[in-house]
Amino acid sequence: MGAPVDRTRVRRLPELQVDDPAVLHDILDAGTIGHVSIVHDGQPYAIPVAYGRSGSSVLFHGSTGSRLFRLLAQGAPCCFTVTLLDGLVLARSAFETSMHYRSVMVLGSCAVVDDKLPALAAISEHIVPGRWAVVRPPSRKELAATLVLALSLAEVSVKVSAGPPGTSPEDAGFDVWTGVVPFRVERGEPIECEEE
Template sequence: MPEPTPPPSPRTRVARLPKRGDYDKATIHAILDEAFLCHVGFVVDSQPYVIPTGYGREGDTLYIHGSAASRMLRNLDKGVEACITVTLLDGLVLARSAFNHSMNYRSVVMLGTATLIEGEDAKNHALRIISDQILKGRWDEVRLPTSQELKATTVLSFPIDEASAKIRTGPPHDDEEDYALGVWAGVLPFRTVVETPVPDPELKAEIEDLPGSVVRVLGRKLWVSPR
């Protein structure tokens, strides 16, 4: 049986347009799994910061990482409260009036504090989760981090237990009198498209095949080297 979804906390309950709120754990996980870039908000000495960073999800845990010298990670490691957001843009909603324009989107807001990941095995596991979320299979194709590189890297985990999703779908909602206007209205869909890979200028001449991780994203094996 699926794990029951806990009720939203007062801090994560959607107040503006509450009908768009969704607190189902499976919905929240699905949105997180479709992306790999989040924005981390936190406050240090009364100054707010919002930093974009890559992430990976495993179960009810979100992992982020970066340089051990990172101000964000150093402060989050001290227990500073964070707000993590993820947004998927699905389309521009074009209404008949300027006021009723909108966007179709799926978003998640998470609140909580971080836990430091320690030990090489635990760090490598978390880093693999992040790597696979960004480009599945790449971790197995490259040189893995050295002990020195792991020491220079901070990895944090966040529990996904105080979170909510907010979703908008469908056509524009115009004022009744505006439906008679001679103005085109509808939805302009958006989607992320992967384009032709660009090789590193220093790539060895004998390497002509794309790695499996890239082929999986492209959905094809064909690639014409520019050389």
């Protein structure tokens, strides 16, 4: 994560840009899904994916039957975005009303991961720690149907919005509550299900 290059320099609200790799890693480690976007026939597509992190790469997987994953595997330019919504920032004006969030945008091209098992284990451990050791590992056929991709964190933009509500002199006379409504993703009690 070097100095931001032109494509990842934050132009809007540049004071929200963060250059600390520890913050980048914390955001990625705290998220569960990201959105990977790719261009096909001039049209962008952004699809949700589970992911993991291994050092300075993010890892995700998809089916060999997926057109978009095949394009990713061919090295097409992509963008991987993780956004954590931390709260609503209620200001006295509509204009200053905003959100607390942490976001990561990674630009680049994916590399195909040949050594699939450790990468799939990393994705699994990211989402449900400890689960990989107890489930049936992928069969040879299942592995063959799975594309595993790695995207380097070389070109990234990290933004953190965590400040108080903004105000302006025009807000005088609008005596309205201001503050933050925190958002939190809760994992509820596990629900046992009959298998399909």
